[in-house]
Amino acid sequence: MTILSASVHHTTHCLEDVACAAARLPRVEEMLEIQPEVRGFLTLSTCNRVDVYLEVGAGAEKQIRELLCGTFFPPSAAQGTSPGAPQPLFASGTEAITHIFRVACGLDSMVVGEREITGQLRRAHLRAINAHTSSAALNRITEAALHTSRQVARNTGLASAGRSVVAQALHLCRDVWENDPARVSVLLLGTGAYAGAGVAALRARQIERIAVYSKSGRAQLFARSHNVQAVSDADLPQMLQSCDLVISCRGLNAPVLTYGQLADIGDRRTSVLPILDLALQRDVEKTARSLPFIKLIDLETVKESVPEVAVKHLEAAKEIISRGVADLERKLTACRADSAVVALRSFIGGMCAEEIERIPCKDTYTKADLEYALRHFANRVAHIPSVGVRKAAVAGEQWEYLQALHAVFGVELSSAAAENGCVPDRRIRES
Numbered sequence: 001m002t003i004l005s006a007s008v009h010h011t012t013h014c015l016e017d018v019a020c021a022a023a024r025l026p027r028v029e030e031m032l033e034i035q036p037e038v039r040g041f042l043t044l045s046t047c048n049r050v051d052v053y054l055e056v057g058a059g060a061e062k063q064i065r066e067l068l069c070g071t072f073f074p075p076s077a078a079q080g081t082s083p084g085a086p087q088p089l090f091a092s093g094t095e096a097i098t099h100i101f102r103v104a105c106g107l108d109s110m111v112v113g114e115r116e117i118t119g120q121l122r123r124a125h126l127r128a129i130n131a132h133t134s135s136a137a138l139n140r141i142t143e144a145a146l147h148t149s150r151q152v153a154r155n156t157g158l159a160s161a162g163r164s165v166v167a168q169a170l171h172l173c174r175d176v177w178e179n180d181p182a183r184v185s186v187l188l189l190g191t192g193a194y195a196g197a198g199v200a201a202l203r204a205r206q207i208e209r210i211a212v213y214s215k216s217g218r219a220q221l222f223a224r225s226h227n228v229q230a231v232s233d234a235d236l237p238q239m240l241q242s243c244d245l246v247i248s249c250r251g252l253n254a255p256v257l258t259y260g261q262l263a264d265i266g267d268r269r270t271s272v273l274p275i276l277d278l279a280l281q282r283d284v285e286k287t288a289r290s291l292p293f294i295k296l297i298d299l300e301t302v303k304e305s306v307p308e309v310a311v312k313h314l315e316a317a318k319e320i321i322s323r324g325v326a327d328l329e330r331k332l333t334a335c336r337a338d339s340a341v342v343a344l345r346s347f348i349g350g351m352c353a354e355e356i357e358r359i360p361c362k363d364t365y366t367k368a369d370l371e372y373a374l375r376h377f378a379n380r381v382a383h384i385p386s387v388g389v390r391k392a393a394v395a396g397e398q399w400e401y402l403q404a405l406h407a408v409f410g411v412e413l414s415s416a417a418a419e420n421g422c423v424p425d426r427r428i429r430e431s
Contacts, residue, residue: 001039001137002056005096006068006088009049010110015299017086019280021050021072028052028071033133038064040135042128042142044103046120047165047194047249047278047299048110052088053100053142055135065090094329097141101321104145105152110299111168111306113158113313116197118149137332144331148324156316165278166194166201166247169302173274173295176244181206187231187243188212189256191222194249194278199226202247211239215256241265246275248283259287262294269293278302351380 008021022045032041032052037060044051050072056064073086091099102108104121125142128134134142152158170177177184184207188195191214202210212219213231223230231239240246240262250256257275262284274295277284282298289296355377359369385405392401406412 002058002061002092003096003137003141004054004056004061004064005091005099006052006054006065006072007049007091007099008072008086008088009051009108010299010303011108012089013086015048015280015303017073018048018050020086021088022280024072024074025050028068029133031067031071035064035067040128040133040138042124042134042138044121044124046117047280048303049103049108051103053096053138055137061092094325097328098321098325100141101145101148101325104142104149105317105321106149106158107314107317107321109165110303111165113317114164114167115153116164116166118146122146137335140332140335141328144324144328148321151320151324152317155320156313158313158317164197164201165299165302166197166276168306169247169276169278169297170201170205172297172301172305173245173276176274177205177207182208184245185209185243186211186245186247187239188228189246189248189283190214190250190279191216191218192249195222195247196226198247198249199228211243213239215250237261237265240273241268243273244271246273247278248275249278250283255283255285257284257288259285259291262288262291266291266293348381352377355380 008018010018013021025043025045029041029043032038032054037057039055039057041052041054044053052068054064068090069087072088075085099108104118106113106115106117109117121142125134125139125146129139186202186207186209188198188210189212191212195212199210202208210226211229211231212222212226213236214222219230219232222228240257246257248256262273272293272295274297275284275288277296277298280299284296284298288294355373358376359365359373362369385408389398389401389405392398
């Protein structure tokens with residue numbers, strides 16, 4: 001078994017590469033599902049990263065790496081096999097497990113310490129379980145990473161030191177809302193996870209005049225579940241004209257706000273309109289930035305504005321992660337013997353079933369009946385190691401065999417062995 005991670009994220013790739021990887025993610029999942037060497041996988045896609053976590057068979061790592069490279073970033077005629085073509089950042093073994101823990105704890109986020117990533121990873125894990133693409137090892141790793149993220153949140157100041165992406169974006173346009181949040185009108189574009197995070201972030205700042213628009217037709221359902229106003233296609237131009245702030249987080253390959261749409265409302269607006277475009281695949285046409293009444297805040301702007309997290313919080317989080325990874329690896333190592341334990345229990349259970357079949361059918365059983373059955377079963381269990389220890393004695397390996405019996409049954413046999421001259425030589429005693 002090998003744990004492998006493949007990551008396309010903001011620290012090593014430009015956000016355009018992350019957006020490209022996000023668009024290719026469905027194809028990546030299709031390819032992984034048909035690979036016999038992939039025992040399980042889960043995928044995570046956020047506003048600043050695309051990650052794939054896998055369990056692959058021994059010796060298959062190179063093959064899977066090449067598959068992921070070619071599927072995420074297929075070579076074009078212009079690129080060819082250029083070494084400059086983008087590639088996911090790979091890690092395996094302990095390094096990959098540590099990476100998953102860092103992601104869960106917010107250490108690998110655009111805004112270090114943000115808590116949104118924990119919910120995103122939890123949802124990605126549930127999707128993999130429901131789709132039957134995860135594995136037992138990946139389940140243990142993800143659950144341990146999420147548990148460690150809660151420890152980091154409780155025992156360090158990292159969560160309070162780090163802002164979420166939505167919160168940081170709101171901070172960049174605080175002049176719009178901080179003086180009188182009750183009068184501020186906000187339009188949300190999209191009904192995904194970030195829309196929910198947006199509503200929570202706005203209400204945390206006492207902003208209650210919130211409307212939502214969705215091209216998919218889910219605005220009404222979202223509005224009912226979040227107690228906000230739904231906006232129809234017909235009402236969208238008027239809302240863009242009158243609102244104080246727009247938060248967009250759809251990321252569905254096509255802009256929801258075009259230059260033309262926004263230019264049409266320019267003459268009727270009396271103030272600058274801040275638009276927080278938090279989608280990887282931009283929701284607002286780039287050219288709209290040139291409109292004088294538009295203040296566009298995108299992920300690149302947020303990334304440039306993120307403050308450094310206090311070193312003490314970061315070091316404390318790293319220490320908690322290090323302990324969590326070490327504890328998990330001990331448990332994973334112990335689990336490697338699970339199949340042997342199951343086989344042993346099955347063997348003994350089979351012997352027990354055979355003994356039960358030997359017992360004659362009677363309405364009542366005496367103590368002597370039960371004693372006979374139990375003694376017969378005990379003799380059968382002891383038969384194989386009893387024969388084995390005699391063979392080991394003939395071969396001069398009786399001490400090693402007795403040590404093995406002690407490990408298996410927990411019985412101290414050294415005194416009895418010494419009485420019969422079964423004493424280890426100096427080499428064994430020193431080891």
